[in-house]
Amino acid sequence: MVLAADGGERVTSEVAVLGAGMHPWGKWGRSFVEYGTAAARAALADAGVDWRDVGSIVGADTVRGGYPGYVAGATFAKALGWQGARVTSVYAACASGAQAINTARTQILAGLADVVLVVGADAAPKGFFRPAGGDRHDDPDWLRFRVLGATNPTYFGLYARRRMAVHGDTPEDFALVKVKNAAAGALNPNARYRKTVTAEEVAASAVVADPLRLLDICATSDGAAALVLSSMEFARRHGAADPVRIRAVSTVTPTYPTTVLDLPDIATDSAAAVAPADGTFRASIALAAYEEAGIGPDDLSLAEVYDLSTALELQWYEDLGLCGEGEGAKLLREGATAPGGRIPVNPSGGLASFGEAVPAQAIAQVCELTWQLRGTAGARQVAGARAGITANQGLFGHGSSVVAVR
Amino acid sequence: MSRTRTPVVTGWFAGEGDNFRLLGTRCSACASVFFPREDGFCRNPGCPGGDLDEVPLSPRGRVWSYTDSRYRPPAPYVSDPELPWQPYTLIAVELEAERMVVLGQAAPGVSVADLEVGMEVEVVPGVLDEDAGTTRTARTTLTTWCWRPTGVSA
Numbered sequence: 001m002v003l004a005a006d007g008g009e010r011v012t013s014e015v016a017v018l019g020a021g022m023h024p025w026g027k028w029g030r031s032f033v034e035y036g037t038a039a040a041r042a043a044l045a046d047a048g049v050d051w052r053d054v055g056s057i058v059g060a061d062t063v064r065g066g067y068p069g070y071v072a073g074a075t076f077a078k079a080l081g082w083q084g085a086r087v088t089s090v091y092a093a094c095a096s097g098a099q100a101i102n103t104a105r106t107q108i109l110a111g112l113a114d115v116v117l118v119v120g121a122d123a124a125p126k127g128f129f130r131p132a133g134g135d136r137h138d139d140p141d142w143l144r145f146r147v148l149g150a151t152n153p154t155y156f157g158l159y160a161r162r163r164m165a166v167h168g169d170t171p172e173d174f175a176l177v178k179v180k181n182a183a184a185g186a187l188n189p190n191a192r193y194r195k196t197v198t199a200e201e202v203a204a205s206a207v208v209a210d211p212l213r214l215l216d217i218c219a220t221s222d223g224a225a226a227l228v229l230s231s232m233e234f235a236r237r238h239g240a241a242d243p244v245r246i247r248a249v250s251t252v253t254p255t256y257p258t259t260v261l262d263l264p265d266i267a268t269d270s271a272a273a274v275a276p277a278d279g280t281f282r283a284s285i286a287l288a289a290y291e292e293a294g295i296g297p298d299d300l301s302l303a304e305v306y307d308l309s310t311a312l313e314l315q316w317y318e319d320l321g322l323c324g325e326g327e328g329a330k331l332l333r334e335g336a337t338a339p340g341g342r343i344p345v346n347p348s349g350g351l352a353s354f355g356e357a358v359p360a361q362a363i364a365q366v367c368e369l370t371w372q373l374r375g376t377a378g379a380r381q382v383a384g385a386r387a388g389i390t391a392n393q394g395l396f397g398h399g400s401s402v403v404a405v406r
Numbered sequence: 407m408s409r410t411r412t413p414v415v416t417g418w419f420a421g422e423g424d425n426f427r428l429l430g431t432r433c434s435a436c437a438s439v440f441f442p443r444e445d446g447f448c449r450n451p452g453c454p455g456g457d458l459d460e461v462p463l464s465p466r467g468r469v470w471s472y473t474d475s476r477y478r479p480p481a482p483y484v485s486d487p488e489l490p491w492q493p494y495t496l497i498a499v500e501l502e503a504e505r506m507v508v509l510g511q512a513a514p515g516v517s518v519a520d521l522e523v524g525m526e527v528e529v530v531p532g533v534l535d536e537d538a539g540t541t542r543t544a545r546t547t548l549t550t551w552c553w554r555p556t557g558v559s560a
Contacts, residue, residue: 128477148511149485150496154474158496158509161472210473256451266441269438269506270438270505271506272439274450
Protein backbone atom coordinates (compact mmCIF):
# COMPACT_ATOMS: atom_id res chain seq x y z
CA MET A 1 0.00 0.00 0.00
CA VAL A 2 1.45 3.36 -0.97
CA LEU A 3 0.23 6.92 -0.96
CA ALA A 4 -0.62 8.53 -4.26
CA ALA A 5 0.08 12.21 -4.89
CA ASP A 6 -3.59 12.96 -4.29
CA GLY A 7 -3.35 11.40 -0.81
CA GLY A 8 -5.43 8.39 -1.73
CA GLU A 9 -4.31 4.89 -0.84
CA ARG A 10 -3.99 2.35 -3.56
CA VAL A 11 -3.25 -1.34 -3.66
CA THR A 12 -0.62 -2.12 -6.25
CA SER A 13 -0.98 -5.24 -8.32
CA GLU A 14 1.05 -6.94 -10.95
CA VAL A 15 0.52 -7.76 -14.59
CA ALA A 16 2.26 -10.56 -16.47
CA VAL A 17 4.62 -10.10 -19.42
CA LEU A 18 3.55 -12.95 -21.69
CA GLY A 19 5.57 -11.95 -24.71
CA ALA A 20 8.30 -9.58 -25.89
CA GLY A 21 9.47 -8.85 -29.41
CA MET A 22 11.54 -6.40 -31.44
CA HIS A 23 12.40 -5.42 -34.95
CA PRO A 24 16.17 -4.90 -34.97
CA TRP A 25 17.38 -1.28 -34.70
CA GLY A 26 19.13 0.29 -37.69
CA LYS A 27 18.53 2.63 -40.59
CA TRP A 28 16.43 0.41 -42.78
CA GLY A 29 14.67 3.05 -44.88
CA ARG A 30 11.22 1.53 -44.50
CA SER A 31 7.97 2.58 -42.78
CA PHE A 32 7.57 2.54 -39.01
CA VAL A 33 4.40 0.48 -39.60
CA GLU A 34 6.45 -2.35 -41.03
CA TYR A 35 8.83 -2.36 -38.06
CA GLY A 36 6.02 -2.18 -35.50
CA THR A 37 4.05 -4.95 -37.12
CA ALA A 38 7.12 -7.21 -37.18
CA ALA A 39 7.78 -6.52 -33.49
CA ALA A 40 4.10 -7.14 -32.63
CA ARG A 41 4.10 -10.46 -34.46
CA ALA A 42 7.29 -11.46 -32.65
CA ALA A 43 5.79 -10.59 -29.25
CA LEU A 44 2.54 -12.46 -30.02
CA ALA A 45 4.51 -15.53 -31.15
CA ASP A 46 6.64 -15.32 -28.00
CA ALA A 47 3.47 -15.16 -25.90
CA GLY A 48 1.74 -17.95 -27.81
CA VAL A 49 -1.28 -15.68 -28.15
CA ASP A 50 -3.38 -15.31 -31.31
CA TRP A 51 -3.82 -11.65 -32.30
CA ARG A 52 -7.57 -12.25 -32.58
CA ASP A 53 -7.64 -13.08 -28.86
CA VAL A 54 -6.10 -9.72 -27.86
CA GLY A 55 -8.70 -7.46 -26.24
CA SER A 56 -6.87 -4.16 -26.48
CA ILE A 57 -3.97 -2.59 -28.39
CA VAL A 58 -1.98 0.41 -27.23
CA GLY A 59 0.30 2.22 -29.67
CA ALA A 60 3.10 4.61 -28.71
CA ASP A 61 2.90 7.39 -31.29
CA THR A 62 5.61 8.78 -33.52
CA VAL A 63 5.56 12.40 -34.72
CA ARG A 64 7.57 11.46 -37.79
CA GLY A 65 5.16 9.21 -39.66
CA GLY A 66 2.39 11.66 -40.60
CA TYR A 67 -1.16 10.92 -39.49
CA PRO A 68 -0.64 7.15 -39.10
CA GLY A 69 2.05 8.01 -36.55
CA TYR A 70 -0.37 10.08 -34.44
CA VAL A 71 -2.82 7.18 -34.27
CA ALA A 72 -0.25 4.41 -33.90
CA GLY A 73 -2.59 2.05 -32.02
CA ALA A 74 -5.08 1.96 -34.88
CA THR A 75 -2.29 1.89 -37.48
CA PHE A 76 -0.83 -1.29 -36.00
CA ALA A 77 -4.29 -2.82 -35.42
CA LYS A 78 -5.12 -2.31 -39.10
CA ALA A 79 -1.75 -3.70 -40.22
CA LEU A 80 -2.24 -6.81 -38.07
CA GLY A 81 -5.81 -7.16 -39.39
CA TRP A 82 -8.84 -5.44 -37.86
CA GLN A 83 -10.33 -7.71 -35.21
CA GLY A 84 -12.37 -5.26 -33.13
CA ALA A 85 -9.96 -4.72 -30.19
CA ARG A 86 -10.21 -1.66 -27.96
CA VAL A 87 -7.62 0.88 -29.20
CA THR A 88 -5.48 3.59 -27.55
CA SER A 89 -2.70 5.80 -28.94
CA VAL A 90 -0.43 7.74 -26.59
CA TYR A 91 2.36 10.27 -26.94
CA ALA A 92 4.84 11.44 -24.31
CA ALA A 93 8.04 12.00 -26.31
CA CYS A 94 10.78 9.62 -25.09
CA ALA A 95 8.42 8.39 -22.38
CA SER A 96 5.72 7.30 -24.85
CA GLY A 97 6.53 3.63 -24.42
CA ALA A 98 6.14 3.76 -20.64
CA GLN A 99 2.81 5.54 -21.05
CA ALA A 100 1.69 2.81 -23.43
CA ILE A 101 2.73 0.10 -20.95
CA ASN A 102 0.99 1.92 -18.14
CA THR A 103 -2.19 2.31 -20.17
CA ALA A 104 -2.20 -1.43 -20.87
CA ARG A 105 -1.54 -2.21 -17.21
CA THR A 106 -4.32 0.09 -16.07
CA GLN A 107 -6.82 -1.54 -18.42
CA ILE A 108 -5.83 -5.01 -17.19
CA LEU A 109 -5.98 -4.08 -13.49
CA ALA A 110 -9.35 -2.36 -14.05
CA GLY A 111 -10.71 -5.52 -15.66
CA LEU A 112 -11.27 -3.85 -19.02
CA ALA A 113 -9.04 -6.32 -20.87
CA ASP A 114 -7.33 -9.64 -20.17
CA VAL A 115 -4.61 -9.38 -22.82
CA VAL A 116 -3.16 -6.16 -24.21
CA LEU A 117 -0.65 -5.67 -27.03
CA VAL A 118 1.73 -2.70 -26.63
CA VAL A 119 3.66 -1.50 -29.71
CA GLY A 120 6.06 1.36 -30.41
CA ALA A 121 8.00 1.99 -33.62
CA ASP A 122 9.86 4.80 -35.34
CA ALA A 123 11.65 5.60 -38.58
CA ALA A 124 14.13 8.36 -37.74
CA PRO A 125 15.53 10.99 -40.06
CA LYS A 126 19.25 11.57 -40.58
CA GLY A 127 20.90 14.16 -38.34
CA PHE A 128 19.53 16.23 -35.46
CA PHE A 129 15.94 15.89 -34.37
CA ARG A 130 14.16 19.11 -35.32
CA PRO A 131 10.88 20.72 -34.31
CA ALA A 132 7.67 20.53 -36.30
CA GLY A 133 7.46 23.08 -39.13
CA GLY A 134 5.71 26.43 -39.23
CA ASP A 135 6.18 29.70 -37.38
CA ARG A 136 5.26 28.69 -33.84
CA HIS A 137 6.26 31.25 -31.23
CA ASP A 138 4.13 29.48 -28.58
CA ASP A 139 6.05 26.19 -28.82
CA PRO A 140 9.09 25.92 -26.50
CA ASP A 141 10.59 23.24 -28.74
CA TRP A 142 10.42 25.54 -31.78
CA LEU A 143 11.71 28.48 -29.74
CA ARG A 144 14.86 26.77 -28.45
CA PHE A 145 15.91 26.05 -32.04
CA ARG A 146 14.86 29.46 -33.33
CA VAL A 147 16.38 31.57 -30.55
CA LEU A 148 19.41 29.51 -29.51
CA GLY A 149 19.93 26.77 -32.07
CA ALA A 150 19.98 24.51 -29.03
CA THR A 151 19.96 20.96 -30.39
CA ASN A 152 19.50 17.98 -28.05
CA PRO A 153 23.29 17.36 -27.87
CA THR A 154 23.90 20.90 -26.58
CA TYR A 155 21.75 20.11 -23.54
CA PHE A 156 23.71 16.86 -23.06
CA GLY A 157 26.89 18.95 -23.27
CA LEU A 158 25.63 21.32 -20.57
CA TYR A 159 24.86 18.41 -18.22
CA ALA A 160 28.25 16.80 -18.92
CA ARG A 161 30.20 20.00 -18.26
CA ARG A 162 28.21 20.59 -15.06
CA ARG A 163 29.15 17.09 -13.84
CA MET A 164 32.82 17.76 -14.59
CA ALA A 165 32.72 21.01 -12.61
CA VAL A 166 30.67 19.78 -9.66
CA HIS A 167 31.67 16.11 -9.35
CA GLY A 168 35.07 16.00 -11.04
CA ASP A 169 34.00 13.62 -13.83
CA THR A 170 36.37 13.52 -16.80
CA PRO A 171 35.92 12.92 -20.55
CA GLU A 172 37.75 9.63 -19.92
CA ASP A 173 34.97 8.59 -17.50
CA PHE A 174 32.38 9.39 -20.14
CA ALA A 175 34.29 7.36 -22.74
CA LEU A 176 34.31 4.36 -20.38
CA VAL A 177 30.49 4.33 -20.46
CA LYS A 178 30.60 4.01 -24.25
CA VAL A 179 33.23 1.26 -24.05
CA LYS A 180 31.06 -0.68 -21.57
CA ASN A 181 27.81 -0.28 -23.53
CA ALA A 182 29.39 -1.02 -26.91
CA ALA A 183 30.82 -4.27 -25.51
CA ALA A 184 27.33 -5.25 -24.33
CA GLY A 185 25.70 -4.20 -27.60
CA ALA A 186 28.14 -6.31 -29.56
CA LEU A 187 26.40 -9.32 -27.99
CA ASN A 188 22.85 -8.17 -28.81
CA PRO A 189 21.34 -9.25 -32.15
CA ASN A 190 18.74 -6.43 -31.96
CA ALA A 191 21.32 -3.65 -31.52
CA ARG A 192 22.22 -1.35 -34.42
CA TYR A 193 25.92 -1.02 -33.52
CA ARG A 194 27.52 -4.37 -32.81
CA LYS A 195 31.19 -3.46 -32.64
CA THR A 196 33.27 -2.94 -29.54
CA VAL A 197 34.66 0.58 -29.10
CA THR A 198 37.86 1.68 -27.38
CA ALA A 199 38.39 4.75 -25.24
CA GLU A 200 40.86 5.95 -27.88
CA GLU A 201 38.17 5.75 -30.55
CA VAL A 202 35.83 7.85 -28.41
CA ALA A 203 38.57 10.42 -27.82
CA ALA A 204 39.35 10.55 -31.55
CA SER A 205 35.75 11.18 -32.59
CA ALA A 206 34.65 14.74 -33.42
CA VAL A 207 33.41 17.09 -30.70
CA VAL A 208 29.69 17.71 -31.21
CA ALA A 209 28.82 19.76 -28.12
CA ASP A 210 31.79 20.37 -25.84
CA PRO A 211 32.81 18.31 -23.86
CA LEU A 212 30.91 15.54 -25.65
CA ARG A 213 32.08 13.81 -28.80
CA LEU A 214 30.21 11.94 -31.48
CA LEU A 215 30.70 8.58 -29.72
CA ASP A 216 29.40 10.06 -26.42
CA ILE A 217 26.04 10.83 -27.99
CA CYS A 218 23.38 8.37 -29.08
CA ALA A 219 22.26 8.21 -32.70
CA THR A 220 18.68 8.26 -33.94
CA SER A 221 17.46 4.96 -35.33
CA ASP A 222 14.68 2.98 -36.90
CA GLY A 223 13.35 0.22 -34.67
CA ALA A 224 10.32 -1.30 -32.97
CA ALA A 225 9.46 -3.10 -29.75
CA ALA A 226 6.29 -4.80 -28.53
CA LEU A 227 4.98 -6.51 -25.41
CA VAL A 228 2.01 -8.77 -24.73
CA LEU A 229 0.75 -8.05 -21.21
CA SER A 230 -1.99 -9.92 -19.38
CA SER A 231 -3.68 -10.35 -16.05
CA MET A 232 -1.99 -12.82 -13.68
CA GLU A 233 -5.15 -14.92 -13.86
CA PHE A 234 -5.02 -15.08 -17.67
CA ALA A 235 -1.31 -15.99 -17.51
CA ARG A 236 -2.09 -18.93 -15.20
CA ARG A 237 -4.90 -20.16 -17.47
CA HIS A 238 -2.55 -19.72 -20.42
CA GLY A 239 0.03 -22.01 -18.79
CA ALA A 240 2.53 -19.33 -17.78
CA ALA A 241 2.98 -20.37 -14.16
CA ASP A 242 5.90 -18.10 -13.34
CA PRO A 243 5.89 -15.17 -15.79
CA VAL A 244 7.93 -11.99 -15.54
CA ARG A 245 5.69 -9.48 -13.78
CA ILE A 246 5.51 -5.70 -14.07
CA ARG A 247 5.26 -4.47 -10.52
CA ALA A 248 5.44 -0.70 -10.99
CA VAL A 249 5.21 1.93 -13.71
CA SER A 250 6.19 5.47 -12.78
CA THR A 251 4.78 8.20 -15.02
CA VAL A 252 5.26 11.16 -12.65
CA THR A 253 5.52 14.82 -13.61
CA PRO A 254 7.95 17.34 -12.01
CA THR A 255 7.09 19.46 -9.00
CA TYR A 256 7.21 23.26 -9.18
CA PRO A 257 9.77 24.80 -9.20
CA THR A 258 12.05 22.72 -11.43
CA THR A 259 15.74 23.26 -10.76
CA VAL A 260 17.40 21.42 -13.67
CA LEU A 261 17.41 22.93 -17.14
CA ASP A 262 15.52 20.24 -19.04
CA LEU A 263 15.02 19.95 -22.78
CA PRO A 264 13.46 21.93 -24.44
CA ASP A 265 13.42 24.70 -21.84
CA ILE A 266 15.32 27.99 -22.16
CA ALA A 267 15.18 28.52 -18.38
CA THR A 268 14.33 26.65 -15.19
CA ASP A 269 11.49 27.77 -12.97
CA SER A 270 12.35 30.40 -10.39
CA ALA A 271 12.78 29.11 -6.85
CA ALA A 272 12.62 32.64 -5.41
CA ALA A 273 9.04 32.36 -4.14
CA VAL A 274 8.69 28.61 -3.53
CA ALA A 275 11.42 26.31 -2.19
CA PRO A 276 12.19 23.42 -4.54
CA ALA A 277 11.63 19.79 -3.52
CA ASP A 278 14.57 17.92 -1.97
CA GLY A 279 15.39 15.75 -4.98
CA THR A 280 15.46 16.45 -8.71
CA PHE A 281 12.71 15.43 -11.11
CA ARG A 282 14.83 12.55 -12.41
CA ALA A 283 15.33 11.20 -8.90
CA SER A 284 11.59 11.44 -8.24
CA ILE A 285 10.87 9.26 -11.30
CA ALA A 286 12.78 6.34 -9.77
CA LEU A 287 11.53 7.02 -6.26
CA ALA A 288 7.91 6.68 -7.38
CA ALA A 289 8.73 3.37 -9.08
CA TYR A 290 10.54 2.02 -6.00
CA GLU A 291 7.68 3.04 -3.70
CA GLU A 292 5.07 1.44 -5.90
CA ALA A 293 7.10 -1.75 -6.31
CA GLY A 294 7.99 -1.98 -2.63
CA ILE A 295 11.67 -2.49 -3.43
CA GLY A 296 14.81 -0.38 -3.31
CA PRO A 297 18.03 -0.06 -5.29
CA ASP A 298 19.68 -2.83 -3.24
CA ASP A 299 17.08 -5.31 -4.52
CA LEU A 300 17.94 -4.76 -8.19
CA SER A 301 19.75 -7.26 -10.40
CA LEU A 302 20.04 -4.85 -13.35
CA ALA A 303 18.95 -1.47 -14.71
CA GLU A 304 18.24 -0.20 -18.21
CA VAL A 305 18.67 3.58 -18.29
CA TYR A 306 18.38 6.23 -20.99
CA ASP A 307 21.96 6.94 -22.00
CA LEU A 308 21.21 9.69 -24.49
CA SER A 309 24.79 10.62 -23.69
CA THR A 310 27.52 8.79 -21.81
CA ALA A 311 27.50 11.45 -19.07
CA LEU A 312 23.76 11.08 -18.63
CA GLU A 313 24.16 7.38 -17.81
CA LEU A 314 26.33 8.38 -14.83
CA GLN A 315 23.62 10.82 -13.76
CA TRP A 316 21.06 8.01 -13.79
CA TYR A 317 23.24 5.89 -11.46
CA GLU A 318 22.80 8.61 -8.86
CA ASP A 319 19.15 9.31 -9.63
CA LEU A 320 18.34 5.59 -9.28
CA GLY A 321 20.16 5.49 -5.94
CA LEU A 322 22.74 2.98 -7.17
CA CYS A 323 25.33 5.24 -5.53
CA GLY A 324 25.46 8.58 -3.77
CA GLU A 325 25.37 11.94 -5.52
CA GLY A 326 28.58 12.60 -7.41
CA GLU A 327 29.72 8.97 -7.14
CA GLY A 328 28.53 7.79 -10.56
CA ALA A 329 31.96 7.83 -12.20
CA LYS A 330 33.46 5.98 -9.23
CA LEU A 331 30.77 3.28 -9.49
CA LEU A 332 31.58 2.92 -13.19
CA ARG A 333 35.34 2.79 -12.68
CA GLU A 334 34.90 0.07 -10.02
CA GLY A 335 33.15 -2.05 -12.65
CA ALA A 336 29.96 -2.28 -10.57
CA THR A 337 27.76 -1.41 -13.57
CA ALA A 338 29.58 -3.68 -16.05
CA PRO A 339 28.54 -7.28 -16.82
CA GLY A 340 29.38 -9.38 -13.75
CA GLY A 341 29.36 -6.29 -11.54
CA ARG A 342 27.18 -5.61 -8.51
CA ILE A 343 24.48 -3.88 -10.57
CA PRO A 344 24.93 -4.18 -14.35
CA VAL A 345 23.50 -1.16 -16.18
CA ASN A 346 22.40 -1.34 -19.81
CA PRO A 347 23.29 -4.99 -20.42
CA SER A 348 21.33 -4.56 -23.68
CA GLY A 349 24.01 -2.14 -24.88
CA GLY A 350 21.75 0.83 -24.18
CA LEU A 351 21.11 3.73 -26.50
CA ALA A 352 24.83 3.78 -27.22
CA SER A 353 24.36 0.54 -29.17
CA PHE A 354 20.78 1.00 -30.33
CA GLY A 355 20.40 4.69 -31.12
CA GLU A 356 17.06 6.15 -30.19
CA ALA A 357 13.82 5.04 -31.83
CA VAL A 358 11.72 7.32 -29.64
CA PRO A 359 8.34 5.57 -29.10
CA ALA A 360 9.93 2.11 -29.13
CA GLN A 361 12.75 2.76 -26.71
CA ALA A 362 11.03 2.56 -23.32
CA ILE A 363 9.26 -0.62 -24.51
CA ALA A 364 12.61 -2.04 -25.67
CA GLN A 365 13.98 -1.43 -22.18
CA VAL A 366 11.22 -3.64 -20.75
CA CYS A 367 11.85 -6.29 -23.44
CA GLU A 368 15.45 -6.48 -22.17
CA LEU A 369 14.27 -6.78 -18.55
CA THR A 370 11.93 -9.58 -19.65
CA TRP A 371 14.64 -11.60 -21.38
CA GLN A 372 17.09 -11.03 -18.51
CA LEU A 373 14.54 -12.05 -15.86
CA ARG A 374 13.60 -15.15 -17.86
CA GLY A 375 17.28 -16.06 -18.13
CA THR A 376 17.14 -16.09 -21.93
CA ALA A 377 19.42 -13.14 -22.69
CA GLY A 378 22.15 -15.37 -24.08
CA ALA A 379 25.71 -14.06 -24.05
CA ARG A 380 24.69 -10.87 -22.24
CA GLN A 381 22.73 -12.67 -19.46
CA VAL A 382 22.98 -11.19 -15.96
CA ALA A 383 23.35 -14.26 -13.73
CA GLY A 384 20.37 -14.96 -11.48
CA ALA A 385 18.44 -11.81 -12.41
CA ARG A 386 15.37 -11.38 -10.17
CA ALA A 387 14.44 -7.70 -10.37
CA GLY A 388 15.15 -4.91 -12.81
CA ILE A 389 14.30 -1.27 -13.36
CA THR A 390 14.10 0.94 -16.44
CA ALA A 391 14.41 4.72 -16.37
CA ASN A 392 13.91 7.49 -18.86
CA GLN A 393 12.57 10.99 -19.14
CA GLY A 394 10.42 12.43 -21.92
CA LEU A 395 10.53 16.05 -23.08
CA PHE A 396 8.02 18.39 -21.46
CA GLY A 397 7.97 16.67 -18.05
CA HIS A 398 7.32 12.96 -18.57
CA GLY A 399 8.74 10.53 -16.06
CA SER A 400 9.16 6.93 -17.16
CA SER A 401 10.31 4.02 -15.04
CA VAL A 402 9.22 0.38 -14.95
CA VAL A 403 10.04 -2.24 -12.32
CA ALA A 404 9.80 -5.88 -13.39
CA VAL A 405 10.42 -8.94 -11.21
CA ARG A 406 10.35 -12.67 -11.36
CA MET B 407 18.10 50.45 -48.41
CA SER B 408 16.69 50.67 -44.89
CA ARG B 409 17.72 48.45 -42.02
CA THR B 410 15.33 47.46 -39.26
CA ARG B 411 16.14 45.73 -36.02
CA THR B 412 13.68 43.01 -35.04
CA PRO B 413 13.87 40.99 -31.81
CA VAL B 414 13.92 37.23 -32.39
CA VAL B 415 11.00 37.04 -29.94
CA THR B 416 8.86 40.03 -28.97
CA GLY B 417 8.91 41.11 -25.34
CA TRP B 418 11.75 38.93 -24.00
CA PHE B 419 14.33 41.74 -23.75
CA ALA B 420 14.59 45.53 -24.04
CA GLY B 421 16.96 48.47 -23.57
CA GLU B 422 20.24 49.63 -25.02
CA GLY B 423 23.81 49.35 -23.79
CA ASP B 424 24.11 49.15 -20.01
CA ASN B 425 20.33 49.26 -19.67
CA PHE B 426 19.76 46.13 -21.73
CA ARG B 427 17.73 43.59 -19.72
CA LEU B 428 15.93 40.27 -20.16
CA LEU B 429 12.24 40.72 -19.38
CA GLY B 430 10.21 38.22 -17.42
CA THR B 431 6.96 38.48 -15.52
CA ARG B 432 6.25 38.36 -11.80
CA CYS B 433 3.06 37.19 -10.12
CA SER B 434 1.56 39.94 -7.93
CA ALA B 435 0.13 37.31 -5.55
CA CYS B 436 3.10 34.99 -4.87
CA ALA B 437 6.08 36.87 -6.37
CA SER B 438 7.08 33.91 -8.59
CA VAL B 439 9.15 35.07 -11.57
CA PHE B 440 8.83 33.58 -15.03
CA PHE B 441 11.20 33.58 -17.99
CA PRO B 442 10.32 33.13 -20.79
CA ARG B 443 7.52 35.43 -19.71
CA GLU B 444 4.28 33.87 -18.58
CA ASP B 445 1.40 36.23 -19.40
CA GLY B 446 -1.56 33.92 -18.96
CA PHE B 447 -1.49 32.21 -15.57
CA CYS B 448 0.86 31.91 -12.60
CA ARG B 449 2.30 28.36 -12.67
CA ASN B 450 2.88 28.08 -8.92
CA PRO B 451 0.41 25.31 -7.95
CA GLY B 452 -0.01 26.86 -4.49
CA CYS B 453 -0.89 30.32 -5.78
CA PRO B 454 -4.48 31.53 -6.08
CA GLY B 455 -3.34 33.51 -9.13
CA GLY B 456 -2.41 37.16 -9.42
CA ASP B 457 -1.60 39.70 -12.09
CA LEU B 458 1.52 38.97 -14.07
CA ASP B 459 3.60 42.13 -14.29
CA GLU B 460 6.62 42.64 -16.53
CA VAL B 461 9.89 42.65 -14.60
CA PRO B 462 13.52 42.98 -15.72
CA LEU B 463 15.77 40.07 -14.72
CA SER B 464 19.08 40.54 -12.93
CA PRO B 465 21.68 41.62 -15.50
CA ARG B 466 24.44 39.52 -13.92
CA GLY B 467 24.70 35.90 -12.89
CA ARG B 468 27.13 33.01 -12.61
CA VAL B 469 27.87 30.28 -15.15
CA TRP B 470 25.90 27.12 -14.27
CA SER B 471 27.30 25.30 -17.28
CA TYR B 472 28.35 25.84 -20.89
CA THR B 473 28.81 24.03 -24.17
CA ASP B 474 29.06 24.79 -27.86
CA SER B 475 27.40 23.88 -31.13
CA ARG B 476 30.00 22.48 -33.49
CA TYR B 477 27.47 21.56 -36.17
CA ARG B 478 24.84 23.71 -37.86
CA PRO B 479 21.48 23.46 -36.06
CA PRO B 480 18.42 22.78 -38.21
CA ALA B 481 15.77 25.40 -39.06
CA PRO B 482 14.09 27.39 -37.64
CA TYR B 483 17.58 28.50 -36.53
CA VAL B 484 18.61 31.13 -39.06
CA SER B 485 21.97 30.56 -40.74
CA ASP B 486 23.28 30.95 -44.27
CA PRO B 487 23.88 27.45 -45.68
CA GLU B 488 26.24 29.00 -48.25
CA LEU B 489 28.71 30.02 -45.55
CA PRO B 490 30.91 27.64 -43.56
CA TRP B 491 29.47 26.92 -40.12
CA GLN B 492 30.97 28.96 -37.29
CA PRO B 493 30.49 27.22 -33.92
CA TYR B 494 29.09 29.37 -31.14
CA THR B 495 29.03 28.90 -27.38
CA LEU B 496 25.95 28.42 -25.19
CA ILE B 497 25.95 29.43 -21.53
CA ALA B 498 23.45 28.49 -18.82
CA VAL B 499 23.50 31.23 -16.19
CA GLU B 500 22.30 31.06 -12.60
CA LEU B 501 20.61 34.29 -11.45
CA GLU B 502 20.94 34.61 -7.69
CA ALA B 503 17.96 36.84 -6.91
CA GLU B 504 15.55 34.96 -9.17
CA ARG B 505 17.02 31.55 -8.21
CA MET B 506 16.74 30.33 -11.76
CA VAL B 507 18.98 29.26 -14.65
CA VAL B 508 18.68 31.05 -18.01
CA LEU B 509 20.26 29.82 -21.22
CA GLY B 510 21.71 32.09 -23.88
CA GLN B 511 24.35 32.29 -26.55
CA ALA B 512 27.72 33.67 -25.50
CA ALA B 513 28.81 37.02 -26.93
CA PRO B 514 30.75 36.62 -30.21
CA GLY B 515 34.33 35.56 -29.67
CA VAL B 516 33.69 33.87 -26.29
CA SER B 517 34.68 30.20 -26.57
CA VAL B 518 34.33 27.34 -24.11
CA ALA B 519 38.05 27.79 -23.31
CA ASP B 520 37.24 31.26 -21.91
CA LEU B 521 34.65 29.94 -19.44
CA GLU B 522 34.41 28.09 -16.18
CA VAL B 523 31.48 27.12 -13.99
CA GLY B 524 30.88 29.81 -11.36
CA MET B 525 32.34 32.65 -13.45
CA GLU B 526 30.37 35.92 -13.46
CA VAL B 527 28.69 36.92 -16.72
CA GLU B 528 26.40 39.78 -17.76
CA VAL B 529 23.62 40.05 -20.29
CA VAL B 530 24.37 42.14 -23.39
CA PRO B 531 22.53 42.89 -26.63
CA GLY B 532 23.32 40.46 -29.41
CA VAL B 533 22.66 39.86 -33.08
CA LEU B 534 21.35 36.48 -34.19
CA ASP B 535 21.44 37.23 -37.91
CA GLU B 536 22.29 40.32 -39.92
CA ASP B 537 20.18 39.65 -42.95
CA ALA B 538 17.20 37.57 -41.93
CA GLY B 539 14.24 38.28 -44.16
CA THR B 540 16.23 40.64 -46.37
CA THR B 541 14.36 42.02 -49.37
CA ARG B 542 15.40 44.38 -52.15
CA THR B 543 14.38 47.46 -50.18
CA ALA B 544 14.90 46.49 -46.54
CA ARG B 545 17.40 44.55 -44.47
CA THR B 546 16.40 43.08 -41.15
CA THR B 547 18.77 42.50 -38.26
CA LEU B 548 17.48 39.80 -35.93
CA THR B 549 18.40 40.75 -32.35
CA THR B 550 18.78 38.61 -29.24
CA TRP B 551 20.57 38.51 -25.88
CA CYS B 552 24.03 37.19 -25.13
CA TRP B 553 26.04 36.38 -22.01
CA ARG B 554 29.50 37.89 -21.69
CA PRO B 555 32.09 37.32 -18.95
CA THR B 556 32.58 40.36 -16.71
CA GLY B 557 36.15 39.39 -15.93
CA VAL B 558 35.29 38.24 -12.40
CA SER B 559 36.35 34.61 -12.12
CA ALA B 560 34.79 31.75 -10.17
